[in-house]
Amino acid sequence: MFHLPTGDISGLLPTRYIESIHSESEPTVRSRAESLEFALLGLLSQDSLHGYELRKRLTSIFGPFRALSFSVLYPQLRRMLEADLISQEEVPKGGRSKRVRIVYSITKKGGEKFAQLTESVSPQSWDDDNFEVHVAFFSPTSTRNRLRILEGRHRRLKEKAEILRADLERSAVGLDKYLIEWRRHSLETAEREIAWLEEMIQSERKSS
Numbered sequence: 412m413f414h415l416p417t418g419d420i421s422g423l424l425p426t427r428y429i430e431s432i433h434s435e436s437e438p439t440v441r442s443r444a445e446s447l448e449f450a451l452l453g454l455l456s457q458d459s460l461h462g463y464e465l466r467k468r469l470t471s472i473f474g475p476f477r478a479l480s481f482s483v484l485y486p487q488l489r490r491m492l493e494a495d496l497i498s499q500e501e502v503p504k505g506g507r508s509k510r511v512r513i514v515y516s517i518t519k520k521g522g523e524k525f526a527q528l529t530e531s532v533s534p535q536s537w538d539d540d541n542f543e544v545h546v547a548f549f550s551p552t553s554t555r556n557r558l559r560i561l562e563g564r565h566r567r568l569k570e571k572a573e574i575l576r577a578d579l580e581r582s583a584v585g586l587d588k589y590l591i592e593w594r595r596h597s598l599e600t601a602e603r604e605i606a607w608l609e610e611m612i613q614s615e616r617k618s619s
């Protein structure tokens with residue numbers, strides 16, 4: 412099993428190119444809200460779940476440092492209900508309790524959208540906000556698109572590492588030593604992920 416390297420890789424730098432792969436009319440994951448919708452569709456494509464379990468699994472995907480409150484989750488679920496991407500059902504909790512819990516399931520329309528999203532790739536797919544959620548659902552994604560996402564992320568981080576390396580090699584007159592150490596740490600973090608990506612890309616190419 413492959414694991415993403417830990418460490419802060421935030422702070423995207425300007426890119427020198429625009430990679431246009433699919434037309435604007437095709438659904439892609441662009442914003443954080445769309446990233447959340449993609450993750451919810453992916454989880455519900457595996458099983459019907461209630462709100463607490465959804466939040467627990469989303470935390471596993473996005474990580475403990477991107478807290479997802481119910482004030483964010485339930486409005487998103489409501490929007491997806493209104494769009495007929497998911498359905499809800501009241502299910503008895505069981506035992507002596509007379510209370511019910513609301514269980515969410517993916518609809519046919521939601522399943523079709525999730526399938527489209529796993530097969531639609533754009534430069535946003537390897538942004539910091541979206542890359543990890545795409546990796547979380549790599550299994551239903553085609554090898555071709557897994558490679559495109561991994562290679563896009565690799566290019567993005569190689570560019571970032573080149574800029575950081577050049578910055579460190581220049582005279583650091585006037586810069587605080589702690590800032591220099593932070594930039595060195597950022598470069599090392601980027602280099603670790605680049606190495607991991609290269610292993611993943613090689614593995615995907617062998618299996619294709």
